[in-house]
Amino acid sequence: xxxxxxxxxxxxxxxxxxxxxxxxxxxxxxxxxxxxxxxxxxxxxxxxxxxxxxxxxxxxxxxxxxxxxxxxxxxxxxxxxxxxxxxxxxxxxxxxxxxxxxxxxxxxxxxxxxxxxxxxxxxxxxxxxxxxxxxxxxxxxxxxxxxxxxxxxxxxxxxxxxxxxxxxxxxxxxxxxxxxxxxxxxxxxxxxxxxxxxxxxxxxxxxxxxxxxxxxxxxxxxxxxxxxxxxxxxxxxxxxxxxxxxxxxxxxxxxxxxxxxxxxxxxxxxxxxxxxxxxxxxxxxxxxxxxxxxxxxxxxxxxxxxxxxxxxxxxxxxxxxxxxxxxxxxxxxxxxxxxxxxxxxxxxxxxxxxxxxxxxxxxxxxxxxxxxxxxxxxxxxxxxxxxxxxxxxxxxxxxxxxxxxxxxxxxxxxxxxxxxxxxxxxxxxxxxxxxxxxxxxxxxxxxxxxxxxxxxxxxxxxxxxxxxxxxxxxxxxxxxxxxxxxxxxxxxxxxxxxxxxxxxxxxx
Numbered sequence: 243x244x245x246x247x248x249x250x251x252x253x254x255x256x257x258x259x260x261x262x263x264x265x266x267x268x269x270x271x272x273x274x275x276x277x278x279x280x281x282x283x284x285x286x287x288x289x290x291x292x293x294x295x296x297x298x299x300x301x302x303x304x305x306x307x308x309x310x311x312x313x314x315x316x317x318x319x320x321x322x323x324x325x326x327x328x329x330x331x332x333x334x335x336x337x338x339x340x341x342x343x344x345x346x347x348x349x350x351x352x353x354x355x356x357x358x359x360x361x362x363x364x365x366x367x368x369x370x371x372x373x374x375x376x377x378x379x380x381x382x383x384x385x386x387x388x389x390x391x392x393x394x395x396x397x398x399x400x401x402x403x404x405x406x407x408x409x410x411x412x413x414x415x416x417x418x419x420x421x422x423x424x425x426x427x428x429x430x431x432x433x434x435x436x437x438x439x440x441x442x443x444x445x446x447x448x449x450x451x452x453x454x455x456x457x458x459x460x461x462x463x464x465x466x467x468x469x470x471x472x473x474x475x476x477x478x479x480x481x482x483x484x485x486x487x488x489x490x491x492x493x494x495x496x497x498x499x500x501x502x503x504x505x506x507x508x509x510x511x512x513x514x515x516x517x518x519x520x521x522x523x524x525x526x527x528x529x530x531x532x533x534x535x536x537x538x539x540x541x542x543x544x545x546x547x548x549x550x551x552x553x554x555x556x557x558x559x560x561x562x563x564x565x566x567x568x569x570x571x572x573x574x575x576x577x578x579x580x581x582x583x584x585x586x587x588x589x590x591x592x593x594x595x596x597x598x599x600x601x602x603x604x605x606x607x608x609x610x611x612x613x614x615x616x617x618x619x620x621x622x623x624x625x626x627x628x629x630x631x632x633x634x635x636x637x638x639x640x641x642x643x644x645x646x647x648x649x650x651x652x653x654x655x656x657x658x659x660x661x662x663x664x665x666x667x668x669x670x671x672x673x674x675x676x677x678x679x680x681x682x683x684x685x686x687x688x689x690x691x692x693x694x695x696x697x698x699x700x701x702x703x704x705x706x707x708x709x710x711x712x713x714x715x716x717x718x719x720x721x722x723x724x725x726x727x728x729x730x731x732x733x734x735x736x737x738x739x740x741x742x743x744x745x746x747x748x749x750x
Contacts, residue, residue, distance in 0.1 A: 267319060267322065278322050281322055281323070281326070282322075282326075285326050285329075286358075289334075290341070290725075293339055293341060293342050293343075293725070294342065294343060294344065296334065296337075296339050296342065296702075297339075297702025297703075298338065298339050298342045298344045298345050298702060298703065298704060298705040299338050299347075299699050299702065299705040300335065300336050300337055300338045301335075301702060302335055302336045306335075306336060307332065307333075307336055310332045311328075311332065338705065340353075340723070341353050341723060341724070341725065342705075342723060342725070343723050343725035343726040343727060343730045344703060344704045344705065344723075344726075344730050344733070344734065345705050345723045345726075346704065346705060346706045346718075346719045346720050346721060346723075346726075346734060347705045347706055347707040347718075347720065348707050348718075348720065349510070349537075349538045349567050349568070349672075349720055349722065350567055350568055350645075350720065350721075350722025350723055351566060351567060351573050352566065352567065352568060352569060352570045352571065352572070352722065352723075352724055353570075353572050353724065354570035354571070354572070354629060354633075354724055355632070356570065356625070356628045356629045356631075356632035356633060357570055357571045357572035357625050357628070357629055358572060359625075359628055359632075360571075360572070360624045360625025360626070360627065360628035360629065361572045361624075361625050363624050363625075363628075364620055364621040364622065364624045364625060367621060367624075369620075369621050370618045370619070370620075371610070371619055371620075371621055372597075372609070372610065372611035372617050372618055372619055373597060373599070373602055373607075373609040373610075373611055374601050374602065374607035374608060374609055375599045375601055375602065375607075377621070378607075380619075380621045380623065381607065381608055381609070381610060383623045383624070383627055384409075384410070384411055384610065384622075384623035385403040385408060385409070385608060386403075386623075386627075387623050387626050387627050387630060388403065388408065388409025388410065388411070388577060388579065388623075389402050389403055389404070389408075389409065390630060391409070391544075391565075391577065391626075391630075392409060392579060394544045394635055395540070395543055395544060395549070395552070396549060397555065397556070397561065397579060398555075398556040400556075400581040401561065401579040401580070401581060403608070405581075406581065406582055406583065406584070407579060407580045407581040407582060407583050408579070408580065408583050408608070409577060409578065409579045410577075410578050410579075410580075410586075410610055410613040410614065411575055411576065411577060411578075411619075411622045411623060411626070412562075412576040412577075412578050412614060413574045413576060414453075414564070414574060414576050415451065415453060415535060415537040415562055415564055415576050416451075416453035416456065416457070417576065417614065417615060418535075418560075418562040418576050418578040419451075419453055419454055419457050419504060419533065419535065419562070420453075420456075420457040420460060420461065420615065421578070421586060421589075421590060421613070421614060421615065422531070422533050422559070422560040422562075422578070422580065422586070423444070423454075423457045423458070423461050423463075423502055423533075424457075424461050424589045424590070425531075425580075425585040425586045425588070425589045425590075426501055426502045426531030426533075426559070426585070427439075427442060427461055427462075427463065427501065427502070427589075428585075428588060428589040429531070429585050429588075429589075430442065430499065430501040430529075430531075434499060438499055439462060439463070440464055441467075441497065441498050441499045442463055442464075442467065442498075442499050442501045442502075443467045443468075443469060443490075443493050443498050443499060443500045443501065443502075444458055444463060444467065444468045444469065444501070444502045444503075444504070445469045445471065445486060445489060445490070445500065445502065445503045445504070445530075446468075446469070446470055446471070446481070446503065446504040446505070446506075447470065447471050447472075447473045447479075447480070447481035447506065447509070447514075447516065448470040448471060448472055448473055449473055449479050449480075449481075449506060449509040449510070449511055449512070449514055450470060450504055450506055450509070450535070451506075451509075451510050451535065451537070454468065454504050455468055455470075467493075467498065469489055469493075471485050471486060471489055472485070473514070474712055475666070475711075475712060477514075478512075478514055478515075478666060478667050479509065479511070479512050479514040479666060479711065480506075480514045480515055480516045480517060481505065481506070481516045481517070481521065483517060483520040483521055483523070483524055486503070486521060486524050487524050490524065490528055490530075494528075500528055500530050501530055501531060502530060502531045502533065503521065503524075503525050503530050503531070503532050503533065504533045504534075504535055505518060505521050505532065505533070505534050505535070505558075506534075506535050506536075507534060507535070507536035507539050507540065507543075507551055507552055508536055508537070508538045508539025508540070508542075508551075508669070508670060510538075510709070511674070511709040511710075511711060511716075511718075512665075512666035512672070512674050512709065512711060512716075513538065513539060513666075513668075513669045513670050513672045514666070514669075515539070515551050515669060517554075518534065518552065518553060518554025518555060518557070518558070519553060519554035519557070520554075521554070522554050522557030522558065525557075526557065531559045531560070532557060532558045532559050532560075533558065533559060533560045533561075533562070534552070534555055534558045534560070534561045534562070535562055536552060536561065536562065536563045537562060537563060537564040537567060537576070538563075538564065538567050538568060538670070539551065539563075539669070539670050540552070540561075540562070540563025540564070540577075541563060541564075541565070541567065541568040541569040541638075541642060542568070542642050542646070542670050543563075544635060544638060544639060544642070545639045545642055545643060548642075548670075551669075558581075559580065559581050559582065559585075560578065560579065560580045560581070561578070561579045562576065562577065562578045562579075563576075563577050564576045564577070565577055565626055565629070567722070568642065568645070568671075568722055569629065569638065570629050570633060570638065570641060570724065571625055571626050571629045572625055574622070575622050575625065575626055577626075583613065586612065586613045587612045587613070590612050590613065590614065590615070591611075591612035592611075592612075592617075597611075641724070642671075645671040645721045645722050645726070646670055646671045646721075648671070648721045648726065648727075648728060648731050649668060649670070649671035649672065649673055649719070649720075649721040650668065651728065651731060652673050652719055652721065652731050652734075652735060653668045653673045653675075655731075655732075655735045656673060656675045656735075659739065660678075661677060661678055661742060661746070662675050662676065662677055662678065662742070663675065663676060663678055665711055665714065665716045666711060666716075671720060671721040671722055672718060672719070672720045672721075673718075673719045673720075674709070674711065674716050674717070674718055674719075675716070675717055675719065676691050676714060676715065676716050676717055677690055677691055677694050677717075677742050677745070677746075679749070680746070680749055680750055683749075686713070686714060687714075687715070688714065688715040689715075690745060690749055691708070691715045691716070691717060692708075692715055693745055694717070694738070694741055694742060694745055695707075695708055695717055697741040697744070697745065698737055698738055698741050701737060701741075703733070703734075703737055704733070704734045704737055706718060706719055706720075706734075707720075719734070
């Protein structure tokens, strides 16, 4: 006869009691989530309430955090309050505050209440929507909101999901240009043969984002055949169609195969806009994939008065804008439209047995895993959907217009001070300017302007960045943080003037 051993049950009960006593936070429990999430939301709201009290650019030195945190993970659970205290005291000093109203660097990376709520909901559902069957709503909502935006941007019907193309959310513009470059590469190689890979030539202006060069490296293309064509102030740093045509003709004569052009609407350095209609004629004549990168400026084109900057996009094969830059949608959310989705799918699709299902096998649905680099993907369309619904197109247009108006105001301030000059036309909400050097300057004022930006940023009261245009060190002032008001623009200009005055006394 079997004997009953009470020890395992006793140990199990003991284990349950220990868990109840010792574990501060369950992996998931609705009521604990409610309690702890309230604390986190309060912490974040307080952060935004006091964001102007922080130095915009972090003032810490490399390696600072290793001196403040232990060298191994905690063995026992800690309280959320203890962690938040560490965030306040140890993490925030090492944060550059992109959402500060005094942030004028790079390009904006917008956060908003709607974007935050959508991100929270996405994290709460925590689905991995690589194919339709893994969460049908994730796939279908993405197609719908990308069609909504295609309609708002007046894109041709070829870019809609109801046609042969459609939209997809990538992580960044770097991913977007990589996937279309690979699609273009494979498309041409199906015609000329895979042995022609070393002959493929990519074109763009020298103002194009460095992500294109990285895409060429990842795509196995010869980096020497990534032609970054020279621009200058005579075209406002836009790519000349004549220069492009000449480069293509020279390459064809050398036995090379032109296959890809990346044009820009709003370059990183100066927001230059390439002439899309004229470039489209060149690409059409030479059977070249035409990609339009409007990562920053594409958002402005939902405003009727700025839509003309993407005239000609109807001739493009692909078009990209970052909703996470200037469209009140929290990072990351890069929107890519293609005219021919089959080109992406042929290059990026895999179909292992463990992912096969009736809907996919029957070609009844979109599987976005075949439109991107990774397999897994987050429910990013939720936050874009919430932004569009909670602000509406009118609210988003007002957001864009207010930043452009503030940038125009800053430009006026620069023009009024004869010690400065505006270096490139202000097209959207970026002003490129520099402090004019004394007559005896040996480097055309490059060191002077480098010193000026260092002095300004070291105050912690404002953060701006720089570029180089035609050999000149140029300061960039990008208005775009959601909390920025005219008073912040005025304060930033006052700091620039004060530091310029101090520097000019030294340099004279």
